Amino acid sequence: MSSRYGICEIVELEDEFKSSDRVIDKGKKPQGSNHIVDDINKLFEAINVRTSYHGLTPLSGGTTPRRNPSKRPMRMSTSSSYSANGYSEPVSLKQALRGLCISQASEMAALKRLSKPPGSPALSEFGKIANSYKSDNSSTFVGQVKEVKVLIPEENTSMAASSRTMPEYLQGGPKMKSSYNNSPQSSVQFNKKEKSPKRVGTGIRLNEILYEPESGNVLPMIESALHEKKCVAYDEPSKPVVNGSKHKPAKSVNKASFNLRRKGRLQSMPSSTFISSNKLGKPIKPIKTVSRNKNIVKKKSKQDLPSATSVIENVTFVPDTCQLVCERCHCALKEPNLPPCNSISTEVKHGFSQRGCGSNGSVIYNNTNFKYGDKSDFTQSSNSSSICEYSSSTSISEESSRCSIGNRPHMSMDSRRTAIHDMMKRNNGFLGLRHFNLLKKLGCGDIGTVYLAELVGTNLRYAIKVMDNEFLERRKKMPRAHTEREILRILDHPFLPTLYAHFVSDNLSCLVMDYCPGGDLHVLRQKQPGRYYHEQAARFYVAEVLISLEYLHMLGIVYRDLKPENILVQQDGHIKLTDFDLSLRCSSNPTILQSLSSGAMEPPRMSGPCAGSNCIDPFCIKPTCQMSCFSPRILPTCKGKKTKPGPMTHHVSLPQLVAEPTEARSNSFVGTHEYLAPEIIKGDGHGSAVDWWTFGIFLYELLYGRSPFKGTGNDETLANVVLQSLNFPDTPLVSFQARDLINGLLVKEPENRLGSQKGAAEIKQHPFFSGINWALIRCTIPPELPGESDIGMAKSASMEKATKCVDYNGPAAGGHPEFELF
Numbered sequence: 001m002s003s004r005y006g007i008c009e010i011v012e013l014e015d016e017f018k019s020s021d022r023v024i025d026k027g028k029k030p031q032g033s034n035h036i037v038d039d040i041n042k043l044f045e046a047i048n049v050r051t052s053y054h055g056l057t058p059l060s061g062g063t064t065p066r067r068n069p070s071k072r073p074m075r076m077s078t079s080s081s082y083s084a085n086g087y088s089e090p091v092s093l094k095q096a097l098r099g100l101c102i103s104q105a106s107e108m109a110a111l112k113r114l115s116k117p118p119g120s121p122a123l124s125e126f127g128k129i130a131n132s133y134k135s136d137n138s139s140t141f142v143g144q145v146k147e148v149k150v151l152i153p154e155e156n157t158s159m160a161a162s163s164r165t166m167p168e169y170l171q172g173g174p175k176m177k178s179s180y181n182n183s184p185q186s187s188v189q190f191n192k193k194e195k196s197p198k199r200v201g202t203g204i205r206l207n208e209i210l211y212e213p214e215s216g217n218v219l220p221m222i223e224s225a226l227h228e229k230k231c232v233a234y235d236e237p238s239k240p241v242v243n244g245s246k247h248k249p250a251k252s253v254n255k256a257s258f259n260l261r262r263k264g265r266l267q268s269m270p271s272s273t274f275i276s277s278n279k280l281g282k283p284i285k286p287i288k289t290v291s292r293n294k295n296i297v298k299k300k301s302k303q304d305l306p307s308a309t310s311v312i313e314n315v316t317f318v319p320d321t322c323q324l325v326c327e328r329c330h331c332a333l334k335e336p337n338l339p340p341c342n343s344i345s346t347e348v349k350h351g352f353s354q355r356g357c358g359s360n361g362s363v364i365y366n367n368t369n370f371k372y373g374d375k376s377d378f379t380q381s382s383n384s385s386s387i388c389e390y391s392s393s394t395s396i397s398e399e400s401s402r403c404s405i406g407n408r409p410h411m412s413m414d415s416r417r418t419a420i421h422d423m424m425k426r427n428n429g430f431l432g433l434r435h436f437n438l439l440k441k442l443g444c445g446d447i448g449t450v451y452l453a454e455l456v457g458t459n460l461r462y463a464i465k466v467m468d469n470e471f472l473e474r475r476k477k478m479p480r481a482h483t484e485r486e487i488l489r490i491l492d493h494p495f496l497p498t499l500y501a502h503f504v505s506d507n508l509s510c511l512v513m514d515y516c517p518g519g520d521l522h523v524l525r526q527k528q529p530g531r532y533y534h535e536q537a538a539r540f541y542v543a544e545v546l547i548s549l550e551y552l553h554m555l556g557i558v559y560r561d562l563k564p565e566n567i568l569v570q571q572d573g574h575i576k577l578t579d580f581d582l583s584l585r586c587s588s589n590p591t592i593l594q595s596l597s598s599g600a601m602e603p604p605r606m607s608g609p610c611a612g613s614n615c616i617d618p619f620c621i622k623p624t625c626q627m628s629c630f631s632p633r634i635l636p637t638c639k640g641k642k643t644k645p646g647p648m649t650h651h652v653s654l655p656q657l658v659a660e661p662t663e664a665r666s667n668s669f670v671g672t673h674e675y676l677a678p679e680i681i682k683g684d685g686h687g688s689a690v691d692w693w694t695f696g697i698f699l700y701e702l703l704y705g706r707s708p709f710k711g712t713g714n715d716e717t718l719a720n721v722v723l724q725s726l727n728f729p730d731t732p733l734v735s736f737q738a739r740d741l742i743n744g745l746l747v748k749e750p751e752n753r754l755g756s757q758k759g760a761a762e763i764k765q766h767p768f769f770s771g772i773n774w775a776l777i778r779c780t781i782p783p784e785l786p787g788e789s790d791i792g793m794a795k796s797a798s799m800e801k802a803t804k805c806v807d808y809n810g811p812a813a814g815g816h817p818e819f820e821l822f
């Protein structure tokens, strides 16, 4: 063992001399007549004795024994090949001394190792794991077992180097893996815990490795979800995904398996729990029944449907008493007669104290850990417990402030953002739950609970999503929370949520976002006469959703969970698309497409008030107004593909931005039954086109009051999605344009689906959207909401805004619109 290490050390050090590869003849006498040489030679002899003793490679001036090319650091080698090589040629004094030092160092290292108690770690963690696999392989693996050994990186000699090439989660990284390589030598995922790999089908299963003997591929996989293993590479939340990768999965990969989710959303799960095959026409196993609508029906097993209290496991909000109650010991996290918020309170159990009720029955909570705890608490918390999104540091600096404004131009005038900033400044950069009065619970999702909150000392309201990190860890939902947070951090769009701050209080992760008082489109639809939206209203909502999706795609985000429940209505009646925990992050490559020619392909212009290309009427969303304010022109055919017949599209001549990550691919089974695209159900791999499928279902549901493929159960729904052709009911009456658009979107083959080639730009040109002023859509008057009083002054606010817009655009204003375009 020690000699092996000796060799390893020498091999490393030997590299310093590897410029020469002459083999030294041990029998030769040193050349030269200098009397110093004799002294040196004596020294050499001494060195030689030492190095021979340890079986080490001797050194010589400017020469070195030829290293066996098969020898690599971290591998066992036979010392004989080295020790057999002696030397007799002279070396420089420097080299001789260095050689002496080397041998002494190796001696010391050997002694040190021998002095260690048995069982003490002598290998790096990577080495240990590699060894354990090696030993396991010998007992468990058959056939290609030896191949697994090549997973040990050969080029790295030091522990640091090993660590660099180790799978991420061997270094404490997240569990979901991002590497997907065809080579068994590269980035293969080990699972530390499971050391007894088993055969699965044609492959050898290593819990998270699938070795495929036929192809020689080693594939990462998830223990319980074969279906997932070819897609984990694309779904890791924090890492962009390689665009356009065309990975070929292992044969045994192709098993559809997914999980039912709250609200009927799906997530990967063992195949046996849901579907027996992803092949078309094969029987589908029964699945758990879950209602899509979390607000109306909540049929779920206890385990699957965590209550608000289980989502935030340690803490429950009790509205009557304005208390947070600890779930572990049922104590009320409340201190009576607390001093004012800005004074120091004593630290209470769990580091989480209620500071008293606000004027409106609200409560103010303290996370005393990070602020008032002892030094160690403070130190730890200053790094983790109160982290603002604006900066990685705990204190807010002018620089980070400027940076934030620079990155989010739409937020620069936002009073909520300013107020948060001011609050942080006053609190040395800290922000915590104690700075908010929690007013009521708005809803409970799969990974957290959302509260309406008011910033202390202001009348500004926010929605705070509170997630229990412990719960997320235990339920393996941390990646989803991470995905959502990371996406929220980069959004800067009026129809998408603004993340004002993110902080962690007592292991509760809190996202501070803008509050949408209008409810969601699903609930609002129930309040519509006939439970469906009038076409004009539907057009408004889908147009805003389309813009949101386009923006997300530009950022390389495939949303994947479009449905009315996830579309909230803001105070001014415009939408906010929320809920990004199932989104897929990938790379996108926005491209400007030039027109082939203008004139010849100019679309026929319709007569009417908006026919002119210089129309700036922000309200021109009337179907009679056929032309957009920014004249559309024709696009060249993409990548030689034929423009498919089917949905009507306007031809445009202006250069066009195509920003869709059309090449992105994922195999996750995520979404909501009624909204799942066929390619997701079939496990064929999916990309941004799934968002256009869900967009079609969404429009259908708004117009008809139900989704097109809904069956009596979820399994029937899924079968319908894949097999059933699209039908339109006779009532309500829906325009041809709308039906044509839906027809184009609900094409089962994603490559033929409207939007699959040029993304949102393609869809925007559909006659259903004719007359919409896309750039100024924020200034259009939103549809009237049922029970407008709930929404406050939504309509008047929008009217006011719209009037402003018109004023700004009027000739008197110099013709320069002052809108924030997006």
Ligand SMILES: Nc1ncnc2c1ncn2[C@@H]1O[C@H](COP(=O)(O)OP(=O)(O)OP(=O)(O)O)[C@@H](O)[C@H]1O
Pocket: 262, 263, 294, 442, 443, 444, 445, 446, 447, 448, 449, 450, 463, 465, 497, 513, 514, 515, 516, 517, 520, 566, 568, 578, 579, 580, 581, 582
């Ligand atoms: N910004 C907001 N303003 C108003 N209500 C909100 C806001 N965000 C969320 N809600 C409400 O809180 C509920 C829970 O939201 P949340 O996003 O946590 O759950 P979800 O939509 O079920 O998503 P997930 O399960 O993926 O977490 C929503 O259904 C919505 O009604």
